Amino acid sequence: MPQHTSEIEQFLTYLRFASISADAKMQPQVIDCGRWLRDKLTAIGLEAELAQTKGNPIVLARNQKKPGRPTVLIYGHYDVQPVDPLNLWRTPPFEPSIANGIVTARGASDNKGQTLSHIFGVEETLKREGDLPVNLIFLIEGEEEVGSQSLTDFLQSRRKELECDVVVISDSPMIAPGVPTLCYGLRGIQAIEITLHGPKQDLHSGMFGGAVLNPLTALVRLLSTLHRPDLSVAVDGFYDSVRPLQKWEHDGWKKLPYQEKDVKAITGVPALAGESGHTALERLWARPTAEINGLWGGYQGEGSKTVIPSTAHAKLSFRLVPDQEPEEIVKLVENHLRANLPESIQMEIEVGHGGAAYLTDPHDPWGKAAQNALRKAFDGKEPALIREGGSIPIVSDFKRILGADTLLLGLCLSDCNAHSPNETFPLENIELGKKLNRELLRELAAQAK
Numbered sequence: 001m002p003q004h005t006s007e008i009e010q011f012l013t014y015l016r017f018a019s020i021s022a023d024a025k026m027q028p029q030v031i032d033c034g035r036w037l038r039d040k041l042t043a044i045g046l047e048a049e050l051a052q053t054k055g056n057p058i059v060l061a062r063n064q065k066k067p068g069r070p071t072v073l074i075y076g077h078y079d080v081q082p083v084d085p086l087n088l089w090r091t092p093p094f095e096p097s098i099a100n101g102i103v104t105a106r107g108a109s110d111n112k113g114q115t116l117s118h119i120f121g122v123e124e125t126l127k128r129e130g131d132l133p134v135n136l137i138f139l140i141e142g143e144e145e146v147g148s149q150s151l152t153d154f155l156q157s158r159r160k161e162l163e164c165d166v167v168v169i170s171d172s173p174m175i176a177p178g179v180p181t182l183c184y185g186l187r188g189i190q191a192i193e194i195t196l197h198g199p200k201q202d203l204h205s206g207m208f209g210g211a212v213l214n215p216l217t218a219l220v221r222l223l224s225t226l227h228r229p230d231l232s233v234a235v236d237g238f239y240d241s242v243r244p245l246q247k248w249e250h251d252g253w254k255k256l257p258y259q260e261k262d263v264k265a266i267t268g269v270p271a272l273a274g275e276s277g278h279t280a281l282e283r284l285w286a287r288p289t290a291e292i293n294g295l296w297g298g299y300q301g302e303g304s305k306t307v308i309p310s311t312a313h314a315k316l317s318f319r320l321v322p323d324q325e326p327e328e329i330v331k332l333v334e335n336h337l338r339a340n341l342p343e344s345i346q347m348e349i350e351v352g353h354g355g356a357a358y359l360t361d362p363h364d365p366w367g368k369a370a371q372n373a374l375r376k377a378f379d380g381k382e383p384a385l386i387r388e389g390g391s392i393p394i395v396s397d398f399k400r401i402l403g404a405d406t407l408l409l410g411l412c413l414s415d416c417n418a419h420s421p422n423e424t425f426p427l428e429n430i431e432l433g434k435k436l437n438r439e440l441l442r443e444l445a446a447q448a449k
């Protein structure tokens with residue numbers, strides 16, 4: 001990579017890779033993106049490799065390990081979400097455009113801009129000071145958006161080499177522009193795909209409708225049993241292991257600069273909805289949910305076709321909170337669906353990716369060091385302590401396999417359109433991220449002394 005290429009140019013190059021992990025056709029782009037990243041990390045003076053896995057390669061880079069300083073692992077992902085619906089993008093998703101200091105492209109916030117800011121931060125410190133205050137590992141994967149399955153095996157097989165004191169991630173939002181944000185909890189997730197089989201082939205709906213149950217009708221009826229009228233989840237035992245919110249969280253969240261009106265403004269809905277008895281933030285961050293992510297079957301083409309389809313399909317996912325276990329949730333959901341399945345329908349269940357929720361104490365020594373760094377990077381402002389509703393499944397594996405807690409420091413904004421058309425990242429947050437990286441590595445080194 002030429003030395004003179006500006007940071008913005010490098011960011012745009014990184015964004016041009018269509019590194020969509022969900023789409024097997026895009027794998028060459030995913031791999032090229034991983035290579036670019038490895039070369040970038042090599043160019044800033046780290047020992048970098050592109051480690052092969054059964055799936056997408058993992059980029060690993062480190063400085064020289066020296067005794068007497070803590071090891072910090074900075075995690076990120078270079079894969080991105082699919083881009084559809086493409087027609088709703090104002091500019092093509094992999095041709096980044098800049099307007100009013102904001103870059104628009106798929107992956108801008110999730111997670112390329114956030115990770116690259118840390119890389120630029122490390123690059124700057126290495127240039128200025130010749131060394132970092134910590135032993136540093138960059139671990140940047142290409143399968144986060146599809147459940148990080150290769151990374152779990154990688155952590156097991158390279159456990160010794162990846163030993164670290166603490167993990168740092170910027171893959172969650174800042175609670176409001178300019179507000180330093182430490183996220184100390186994430187929801188977990190369990191994905192499930194179901195297929196309902198009815199007649200052995202598609203049927204004429206006039207000749208057989210009324211005598212043979214339509215699998216799509218069976219599917220919508222079945223899915224409607226997942227929620228009670230108040231939108232709580234109706235699966236038996238679903239809430240049994242949900243850990244209650246602590247009082248300091250309940251009180252603290254009410255004062256955050258992100259409340260129901262902000263959720264309404266970002267999403268464009270006239271009213272919020274969800275389980276009764278909890279505020280919107282509680283429902284987003286500390287309560288589990290059942291979601292239908294996709295539903296299909298039957299005729300989808302132009303005009304009409306009078307058919308009873310032979311199959312019907314749904315993609316479901318369940319957001320989980322401490323102490324729900326993904327495997328246990330699969331069992332409970334399967335029992336629920338089987339108990340509500342009509343006699344004439346067969347059900348196939350495909351269990352998808354899963355990961356437990358994550359919760360740590362933002363007031364422990366690493367959390368305090370992170371808060372100090374946030375204060376310094378944001379001109380003395382007090383950090384907001386939040387949880388988030390999204391999932392980074394590997395975080396619970398960092399704890400389980402490497403024994404390390406994770407600090408989640410947000411650098412993107414809540415209205416960044418992650419997973420949606422027109423994803424954005426404010427360019428000024430690159431500078432902010434560099435500053436945060438510098439302060440954080442210093443604070444973590446000081447904390448370990």
Ligand code: BES
Pocket residue numbers: 110111144145146147148171172173186189353388389390391392393
């Ligand atoms: N950056 C998100 C995770 C996130 C989102 C954290 C919002 C905090 C707030 C990440 O890239 C993501 O989208 N994760 C997926 C994981 C899933 C596909 C296994 C998610 O949450 O849907």
Ligand code: ZN
Pocket residue numbers: 081110145418419
């Ligand atoms: Zn994402």
